[in-house]
Amino acid sequence: MLSRFFSSNKKSKNNSSNNDLNTIDQSLDISIIISCRNEINTLKKTIDSILNSKNVLSFEIIIVDDGSTDNSCSFVYTNDNYKNIKLIFSKNIGVAAARNLGTKSSKGKYLFFCDAHISVPDYWLDSMVRTLKESNGDAVIPAIKNMETEDRGYGGTWNTNLEFIWLGKPDSSYAEIPLAPGCILGIKKDIFETIGGFDNHLKLYGVEDQEFSLKLWLFGYKILIDTSIEVNHLFKIYDSYKITYSDLIYNYLCLAYLHFDYNNLVKILELFKSKPNFNIAFTNLMLNEDLLKQRKKYFIKRKFDENYFFKKFNIHF
Template identity: 35%
Template sequence: MEEIKKSLNLQTAQKLSIVIPVYNGGEAFYQCLLSVQKFAPPDTEIIIVADGDTDGSRKLAQEFTSKIIINDRALGPAEARNIGAKIATGDILFFLDADVSINEQTIPKIKQFLAKNPDITALIGSYDDQPGASNFLSQYKNLFHHYTHQQGQEEASTFWGACGIIKRDIFEKIGGFNNNYKLPSVEDIELGYRLRETGYKVSLVKDIQVKHLKKWTIISLLKADIFQRAIPWTILLLKYGNIVNDLNLSWTNRVSILLIYSLLILIILSFWLDFLYWFILFIIISLLIINQKFYSFFYEKKDLFFTLNAIVWHWLYYLYGGFGFILGVILFRFKNVN
């Protein structure tokens, strides 16, 4: 009983500040605000940074909180989060993306985890398995993210800005997000690398889940995965040398990329060398076996038709992800040479 009381007292003592950067948030931002209004305790501080929006997001925000910072031009989510954090008064900063909604368990689980693990500096959650947008790409991409985090190591190798929680004093001490990232990119991953490099602990708490409301299209998905993730993340990896068997850097992903490019080369050569068909078949079977657990997850959540489409997009992901990695290496080497 005494332990329960102590835990409850610690949870009560932790004032939470939610920081939401928004740029033309649209309907998803409205749903995000509704969820915060509904599920955040009354003492929760809500800070919104309208980052050069042109769709009236700042006016919408005024209906939900008085703590609004307005940037006349878009400075990027990294700087927007830093600006919001500067006026925060909470002991804990909860960074939430404008296209994400919380549920009734999100904040209680955050406080409970921090109360039980006082040595943890920061923690991240994951998307749930019920994405907001109904089109195939949105379901595929967000379920992909959910699965990746659910399979990740509990001692996280990075940070995550969509649902990331960090002690305010440590955030200030380490210098916050890197303002050099002017577009949505790997600013959260970079922060996580600095935290771990300095000796702070980051946890992945898999039962802290939020809903992603973003509607993905082919263009937005490719743009994000290649130019906002693969290339800058590769540069970051080469800078820090922090390649671990976790999340998107797991051994299955790395081996699958090699297999996909081997498959592509063999398919091209097979126009002249018929015997290569056996090697092509071997690689296809290998890819299916290596990723079997992932594809079974899609089949359990959806159906066979969805899973077959997901396999095609997953293999494309390995293809353009590998391409982004190569470009990242070239850019990193070119930058160092010059």
């Protein structure tokens, strides 16, 4: 299918604030990549919200349907409003691999990875790209509001057990954050390619955003939050993927094995050994011959070790 330069015909009243962002020409600014699986109740609403939002920057939308069985993407074929959306099909390869697949046909200078159950405000793309430029950042997220409550999160961090916890609102309009939740993440495409994208060793769903965030920081890049943009996100009570607890433990162990040194690996194994299905997850990790090769590659390319990350963000592990 042909790609489309989606851009708003309605300019901001303050044009001077947008002119420094981009002069719309034949280039494409942003590729929005949405991986989905069985999102029939939310995907169309998400696409409509994106298409109806005002933005000066041009963008394309790429949907990666990872084995849906509920005709999640049928609307793309039945309405001309969606005819230029790129639609890619995969079969249960998981979130990380599906996002990587979507980038292969992307044309934008920036990549924005979005969940299939969000709604966005006007100028969300413009503002987050501006934040990257003004702060010399490399990746950016918005504030995330729970679609069904008034709860908000401003990026995440780890507690002493390396469990993800949401951060409160920072004092400034943008700030560095340790972990970017996968609801929405914008990143410069060249940096995404430099770090090798999301790690395909992770199983189906879970932890991929945390591994990606850690890798960015260890490789010398910076993640920011733009608090001026707030995106509504539906926190679903069910998972689109049928994952087991051993899969989730495997993903945590995989993250640690890929990025932690010897002493911290000992600590993570001690922390997780009492969890259900640890033996299954650990055995699967041991039998994955590619992991050691990937670990070596990451250690060669990284500028900092994980202790730098823990110290920088006051994580007591």
